[in-house]
Amino acid sequence: MSNARPRVTVLMAAYNAQAHLTEALQSVAQQRDFAQWECVVVDDGSTDGTAEILHAFAQREPRARILTLPQNGGLTHALNVGLDAAQGAYIARLDADDRMLPTRLAQQVAYLDAHPDAVAVGGDCQLIDEAGRPMERRALPRSDDEIAWLMLFHNPFFHSAMTFRARLDDAPIRYDPAFHTAQDYALWSQLQRHARLANLAKVVCEHRVHNQRVSAARKQEQQQTAEAISTTNLQRLAPQRRLDSAQLKRLRELMNCPPPLDSADAQADALMLLDLLAAFVAQQRARDPYESCAAARRFVAAKLLRAIPGPALGRALFNGLLPRAIRLHGGAARADLQRRLRRDRPTPPTHSN
Numbered sequence: 001m002s003n004a005r006p007r008v009t010v011l012m013a014a015y016n017a018q019a020h021l022t023e024a025l026q027s028v029a030q031q032r033d034f035a036q037w038e039c040v041v042v043d044d045g046s047t048d049g050t051a052e053i054l055h056a057f058a059q060r061e062p063r064a065r066i067l068t069l070p071q072n073g074g075l076t077h078a079l080n081v082g083l084d085a086a087q088g089a090y091i092a093r094l095d096a097d098d099r100m101l102p103t104r105l106a107q108q109v110a111y112l113d114a115h116p117d118a119v120a121v122g123g124d125c126q127l128i129d130e131a132g133r134p135m136e137r138r139a140l141p142r143s144d145d146e147i148a149w150l151m152l153f154h155n156p157f158f159h160s161a162m163t164f165r166a167r168l169d170d171a172p173i174r175y176d177p178a179f180h181t182a183q184d185y186a187l188w189s190q191l192q193r194h195a196r197l198a199n200l201a202k203v204v205c206e207h208r209v210h211n212q213r214v215s216a217a218r219k220q221e222q223q224q225t226a227e228a229i230s231t232t233n234l235q236r237l238a239p240q241r242r243l244d245s246a247q248l249k250r251l252r253e254l255m256n257c258p259p260p261l262d263s264a265d266a267q268a269d270a271l272m273l274l275d276l277l278a279a280f281v282a283q284q285r286a287r288d289p290y291e292s293c294a295a296a297r298r299f300v301a302a303k304l305l306r307a308i309p310g311p312a313l314g315r316a317l318f319n320g321l322l323p324r325a326i327r328l329h330g331g332a333a334r335a336d337l338q339r340r341l342r343r344d345r346p347t348p349p350t351h352s353n
Contacts, residue, residue, distance in 0.1 A: 006038040006063070008105055008163070009088035013042045013078035017096035018049040020208060023132065025057045025064075027099035027206075034106035037092075039064045042082045045072035076175045076183045083166070083174055091164050091173070093184075098160040099128075099206040107200060108163040119173075119195035120164035120188065122157040123204035130210040138207070140199045141295075147199065149280055149296035151192055152233045153255045155185035155226065161205040168194060181222040185229050193236075227252070238279045247272070255300075258307035267312070267321050270304050274324050301328035 010028050014021055028039050041054055043066060051068065058064040067085060069078065083091065090112060094100055104123075111121045127135040141147050141156050150156040162184070166173060168191065179186045188197055231248055234241070243251070250269045253259065261267050277300050281293045304325045308316050316322045 004036070006088045007036040008034075008038075008090045008092050008109060009082075009086035009166070010037055010039040010092045010094055010100075010105075011079065011082045011086060012039070012094050012096050013044050013075055013082065014046060014050050014054065014096040015044040015072055015075075015078070016046045016048045016050060018046075018053055020097035021050060021053050022057075023099055024094060024096050025053070025061075027101075028094065029057075029061055030102050031100070031105050032102045034103075034109060037063060037105055038087060040082045040085055041066050041096075042078040043068045044074070044078040045069050074180055076177055076180055079183070080174050080177065083172070086166060089166055091166050093159055093162050093164075094205070095160045095208075097208045097210070099132075099208075100160075101204055101206070104161075104204040105163070107202060107204065111198065111200060112163065112165065115196070115198070117196050118198050119168055119191045120157075120162055121198045121200060122161040122163075123200035123202050125158045125161055125205045125207040126203050128206045128208050130208065132206075132208070134206075135209065137203060139201075141299075142199055142201055143295035144196055144198070145284060145291065145293040146295040146299055147197055148192060148284070149277070149293070149299070150255065151189060151197075152237060152276075152280070153230050153252045155182070155188065157184070157188055157197070157199065158205060158207055159184040160207055162188075164191070179225060179229075181218050182225040182229060185226055189229055189233055234276065237283060238276060241276075251276075254303060254307075258303050260309045260312070261304065261307045261316065261321075262309050262312045264315065264319075267308075267316055267319060270307075270321055271319070271324075273300065273304070274321070274328075277328075297328040301325045 012024065031037065039061070041064065043051055043054055054066045058066050065085065067081060069081065090109060092105060092108065108121050112118060122140065124140055125138045127138060129135055140158070141150055147156050164173060173191070175183045176186050191197060227245065227248060230252060231243065234243060247269070251273055254269060254273055259266065261270055277297065280296065284291045284293050304321070308322070313322070
């Protein structure tokens with residue numbers, strides 16, 4: 001390896017990853033327009049052919065360093081071992097079954113260099129199947145306020161697409177060992193309280209979808225952990241509110257794929273969401289009086305307005321949900337809803353002579 005200190009450490013953890021590991025490593029070696037990287041791979045006690053693949057890669061690539069753990073300790077522990085060994089000022093995460101695009105490092109390093117107030121940057125992902133065939137592109141939120149708002153409910157980043165600073169305020173960044181799943185959501189939630197996080201409007205990673213991923217194999221545990229993180233985030237925003245698990249699940253659903261708001265209870269949840277949004281806007285404006293939170297407001301309003309079916313429009317208008325949502329979204333939403341109200345108004349009865 002060259003004596004020059006790398007600017008970026010590509011960090012991977014591999015556990016019995018032989019099926020797709022070669023592709024992941026090749027995608028690192030094929031980076032264009034940026035050569036100041038090292039690749040630190042932590043072999044987390046693999047028992048298949050992972051060690052042989054890593055050894056062969058290190059023989060070919062002088063910028064690779066392989067760390068071998070005697071037994072499997074889990075992703076969070078392996079990543080922290082890699083972070084302790086990393087030499088780069090930036091850390092680029094990549095899972096052992098994903099692939100980074102050839103210009104990813106150049107693009108994300110350029111962004112972080114140009115935005116010293118940002119601690120991490122992600123980007124869009126191209127989903128691929130187990131054989132590497134393209135599926136759909138996942139576009140992620142761009143604006144600061146939309147990212148901060150969605151962070152309250154969900155993880156608005158792909159772990160494999162993230163590049164972050166190795167240190168924040170001169171303290172090393174590490175994953176919280178208390179989180180065995182959703183450790184990235186916990187980390188971004190912590191970092192977001194101190195600095196900006198961003199997403200590039202570009203595909204930076206190919207994310208493989210298959211049943212052996214941690215997110216699939218430990219889906220229930222990951223969901224429960226994510227809900228606990230979301231609860232903490234919301235309590236920081238509105239400490240006077242105590243959401244039970246059922247309320248939290250309904251609010252998270254409203255921000256993901258909202259069900260029809262066709263009952264008084266469902267519309268009460270929507271009103272609660274609007275109250276939380278008001279608290280969020282106030283919090284953001286306390287930090288920056290010129291922050292309009294326009295993207296977050298439009299996002300919430302669009303979700304709610306689309307979820308109000310025709311028969312429920314009158315009730316939503318009566319209880320104040322519609323006026324509040326329209327004010328958030330603006331004139332286009334107002335005109336659309338006026339058309340819907342006219343269309344759904346009962347037809348007056350006709351009288352025969």
